[in-house]
Amino acid sequence: MTTTDPYAGERLKRTAFYPRAKVLNIREAWAAWNGYKFAEYYYEAEYEYFCVRNTCATYDICPMQKYEIQGRDAEAMLNRMVTRDVTKIAVNRVAYCVWCTDDGRMIDDGTIFRLSGDKFMLTCGSPCAAWLEKSAFGYDEVSIRDVTDDIAALSLQGPTSCATLKKMGLDGIEKAKPFDILHFPFHGDTLMVSRTGFTGDLGYELWIQRDLALEMWDELYAAGEDHGIQPFGEAATNMARLEAAFIMPAMEFNEALRTVNFEHDQTPFELNLGWLVDFKKPHFSGRSALLKEKQRGPKYTLTKLDIEGNKPAEGSYIYRNKRCTKEIGYVTSAMWSPAVKANIALAMIKTEHLKGELWAEIYYEKELRQYNRVVKCTVKNKPFWTPARARETPPPDF
Amino acid sequence: MSNYDAIIIGAGHNGLTNAAYLAKAGLNVVVLEKNDYIGGAAVSRELHEGWTYSNCSYVCSMMRQAIHRDLDLGRHGLILVPYLGTINFGDGDQRLFAYHDEEAAHLELKRHSLHDADAMHRLQTDLTRYSKLIRKTLMRTPPDPTSFRPRDIRELLFLAKQFWSLGEKEIYEYVRFFTMSAAEYLDDYFENDLIKAAMASPGIIGTALGVYSPGSSYILLHHVMGDVDGSIGAWGLARGGMGAISNAIAGAVAEHGGEIRTNAGVQQVLVENRKAVGVVLENGDEIRSRIVVSNLDAKRTFTKIVDRKDLPDGIYERAKNFKIRGSSGKVNIALSGMPKFTSVPDNRYVNRGGQTFSGSLETMERAYDCWKHGRWSDDPFIESVIPSAWDPTVAPVGKHWMSNFVQYCPPKLADGPWTPEKRDAFGESVINKIERYSPGFRDLIVHMEVRTPHEIEQEIGLTEGNIFQGELTIDQLFFNRPFPGYGQYRMPVKNMYMCGSSTHPGGGVSSVCGANAAREILIDLRRTNTVPEDDFYDE
Numbered sequence: 001m002t003t004t005d006p007y008a009g010e011r012l013k014r015t016a017f018y019p020r021a022k023v024l025n026i027r028e029a030w031a032a033w034n035g036y037k038f039a040e041y042y043y044e045a046e047y048e049y050f051c052v053r054n055t056c057a058t059y060d061i062c063p064m065q066k067y068e069i070q071g072r073d074a075e076a077m078l079n080r081m082v083t084r085d086v087t088k089i090a091v092n093r094v095a096y097c098v099w100c101t102d103d104g105r106m107i108d109d110g111t112i113f114r115l116s117g118d119k120f121m122l123t124c125g126s127p128c129a130a131w132l133e134k135s136a137f138g139y140d141e142v143s144i145r146d147v148t149d150d151i152a153a154l155s156l157q158g159p160t161s162c163a164t165l166k167k168m169g170l171d172g173i174e175k176a177k178p179f180d181i182l183h184f185p186f187h188g189d190t191l192m193v194s195r196t197g198f199t200g201d202l203g204y205e206l207w208i209q210r211d212l213a214l215e216m217w218d219e220l221y222a223a224g225e226d227h228g229i230q231p232f233g234e235a236a237t238n239m240a241r242l243e244a245a246f247i248m249p250a251m252e253f254n255e256a257l258r259t260v261n262f263e264h265d266q267t268p269f270e271l272n273l274g275w276l277v278d279f280k281k282p283h284f285s286g287r288s289a290l291l292k293e294k295q296r297g298p299k300y301t302l303t304k305l306d307i308e309g310n311k312p313a314e315g316s317y318i319y320r321n322k323r324c325t326k327e328i329g330y331v332t333s334a335m336w337s338p339a340v341k342a343n344i345a346l347a348m349i350k351t352e353h354l355k356g357e358l359w360a361e362i363y364y365e366k367e368l369r370q371y372n373r374v375v376k377c378t379v380k381n382k383p384f385w386t387p388a389r390a391r392e393t394p395p396p397d398f
Numbered sequence: 399m400s401n402y403d404a405i406i407i408g409a410g411h412n413g414l415t416n417a418a419y420l421a422k423a424g425l426n427v428v429v430l431e432k433n434d435y436i437g438g439a440a441v442s443r444e445l446h447e448g449w450t451y452s453n454c455s456y457v458c459s460m461m462r463q464a465i466h467r468d469l470d471l472g473r474h475g476l477i478l479v480p481y482l483g484t485i486n487f488g489d490g491d492q493r494l495f496a497y498h499d500e501e502a503a504h505l506e507l508k509r510h511s512l513h514d515a516d517a518m519h520r521l522q523t524d525l526t527r528y529s530k531l532i533r534k535t536l537m538r539t540p541p542d543p544t545s546f547r548p549r550d551i552r553e554l555l556f557l558a559k560q561f562w563s564l565g566e567k568e569i570y571e572y573v574r575f576f577t578m579s580a581a582e583y584l585d586d587y588f589e590n591d592l593i594k595a596a597m598a599s600p601g602i603i604g605t606a607l608g609v610y611s612p613g614s615s616y617i618l619l620h621h622v623m624g625d626v627d628g629s630i631g632a633w634g635l636a637r638g639g640m641g642a643i644s645n646a647i648a649g650a651v652a653e654h655g656g657e658i659r660t661n662a663g664v665q666q667v668l669v670e671n672r673k674a675v676g677v678v679l680e681n682g683d684e685i686r687s688r689i690v691v692s693n694l695d696a697k698r699t700f701t702k703i704v705d706r707k708d709l710p711d712g713i714y715e716r717a718k719n720f721k722i723r724g725s726s727g728k729v730n731i732a733l734s735g736m737p738k739f740t741s742v743p744d745n746r747y748v749n750r751g752g753q754t755f756s757g758s759l760e761t762m763e764r765a766y767d768c769w770k771h772g773r774w775s776d777d778p779f780i781e782s783v784i785p786s787a788w789d790p791t792v793a794p795v796g797k798h799w800m801s802n803f804v805q806y807c808p809p810k811l812a813d814g815p816w817t818p819e820k821r822d823a824f825g826e827s828v829i830n831k832i833e834r835y836s837p838g839f840r841d842l843i844v845h846m847e848v849r850t851p852h853e854i855e856q857e858i859g860l861t862e863g864n865i866f867q868g869e870l871t872i873d874q875l876f877f878n879r880p881f882p883g884y885g886q887y888r889m890p891v892k893n894m895y896m897c898g899s900s901t902h903p904g905g906g907v908s909s910v911c912g913a914n915a916a917r918e919i920l921i922d923l924r925r926t927n928t929v930p931e932d933d934f935y936d937e
Contacts, residue, residue, distance in 0.1 A: 310933050338626075
């Protein structure tokens, strides 16, 4: 007798690395991302975070959306869609990009991999098949294929990541500069490695066809054993990316196509991503609105804050006076940073008030009772965590 | 040439912290270090190619994050990484795993005793309550209870307020706690001897007391009141070894324009008209300054480098009798691979943490008996950690080093002075003990550094090799540290100060003594204070 799972439709999909991840996910701390079962953490978020900063650790990015965009018009189509100049991305290079509505509101961010003259891979946090199809309207020679389930992807981040890949036998990996792509033969197929990541540290992302995912995991973990390899989940990722001042959907920005309330979405200028908007290239979605915004200046500016004390300013309002009567912004992400030893936050602040005093009203709990304090904030111009090794080529071994 | 505002004697982490804050205030400072390396007991040295030992102190929890943050030590290369879990080796096959994870820790305790698993919550609650009070005093200068100066009265009132906020019952408990032995204190909570032994071990570390000696419960508290990123009681490793802490602080000294001289041992503090005016180096050079700050322990300072005739009556005797008995040794071992321990699962969260060879309370007390008789312990208590399991920078890939802190080891042996042969025999006793729990351990040894109290005193100048620069017993704490009447960093000679662990709040790599002393100096010199207030997680 065969029984069918009555909950089959509700269960989450498993990523290619699930057989290994489930053994290591001692706390059974699973979350979901794009329909996949996905680790929040494996044993302890803070420990995993420290592996990213001290040794190396892997993050399963299979649930990230991946699209193969191919054809003679692929470059022109992508160039019409995103704000960066795609023609400047060389073969085997990766570029961080954003794309916007005609009103210049940000739909999503992601990375474009140029695999050849007319072949690209676009990765992003949320599904965007419909927008891609819409963007391809009028371009005859371009095919778009969702390859999310075909490719297994694993991010390896941390100071010993290069040493681990060298040990794994990836000769020449140390020559990869940030945003370079290299290809290595692997069990009759190709292992693609990009020097990219979401932690602000030295790191790589490994891309392999799904059937070889576990072989790749095992070889990587064997090589990494003496380099302190460890899986990390969403919680540690969120800590690391905040130290690097990278933005997160549903934290720093609300995807434009999912925004109900007027201007509750953001523009790249508001998110401090003006450098990604290239007005010298041909027309692209949102160009005229963004040009206006550039001239006028953004209403809000995403700001890096160093905050007094040690209570994370999660959900805090920002005021321009200590009495907290003039509200000028809100915190989007906040944490105590163990590596930087500072109370850090990203906050959306009305641009006109950036030069003045900034105060955060912080609420925190102590044994079920709420306390609050008002503390001073200092604007930081650079990301909180910027180790030299993240930029060095060849990178150090630890 | 009287071009320095301040001379700081000794480039240990407190001396460097003191110098950093004085330099930050605009003073012209020089730190004088007798060795050709800096760091004192917070030091990393490569004695065997490829291996970097934390030669003395080996883990960190007391370092105040307010100082870490204020001096921007992260930018100067410091990162503290908390470590997970400890294996407590009992007698025979008994093991108690102290998991970092609360749920796992509770389940493990339940495997040993249902009663004790619950009692652990009570113990931790009580210790946290006691810690909170002490933590509030760390970065404050102890008030002089005999003084009527507004600041002392204000500080006394602050203390009284903190004390009263405990509640009436807890005040009795608190006073009781301070005078008890660790073993007796734990009797109030636990029934299982392995658990008691594991929990009592912090009560003897660095101290010439046994688990049954009155006062050891405070030492226990001293070891659990630190924190890593607000997690009270957690311990961390400095990436690159403990020397990374000193090096980062030295970076801050340099950033603020301070100077550090190595190979510059101080022979004598120059005193004229009862005022310190500079120092004479061992090489005969004279350096003058407005003030002199000693980071040496109180005994060494006032019996070795200050002339007895320059001191007020009674101070020399106080210093001579300052309780600074050495009780511990340190054995650093380079290993060709990771040691495997019997009856321990292949579990990364346990195997990469610490190891405590405590045995039972009885074993620990017997180990203390040996010390009393002027012998090293036959069956020593050892607290170990394998930093290379966490830190990729301190050993070649795939190889490791193990830090072993050993009690007890006397500064003077009953059968005559320490010799290299006796030192090696002491090292052997440590290997033998570890080998009992890790067969084949001996074969992994590549290099060893064995340090008895004798070596520790000779190399880094801690009298009798006492790691706290003076015992942490209640007669030598707070406003009585180092001596009654001198609890505020100002010393019996005018213009002379102390900034080491002989002062409040005592031993540990905390930077607090150095910072507190700097604050007092800046008040005296009428400079703007540069020392931050503490930054409490627990408030």
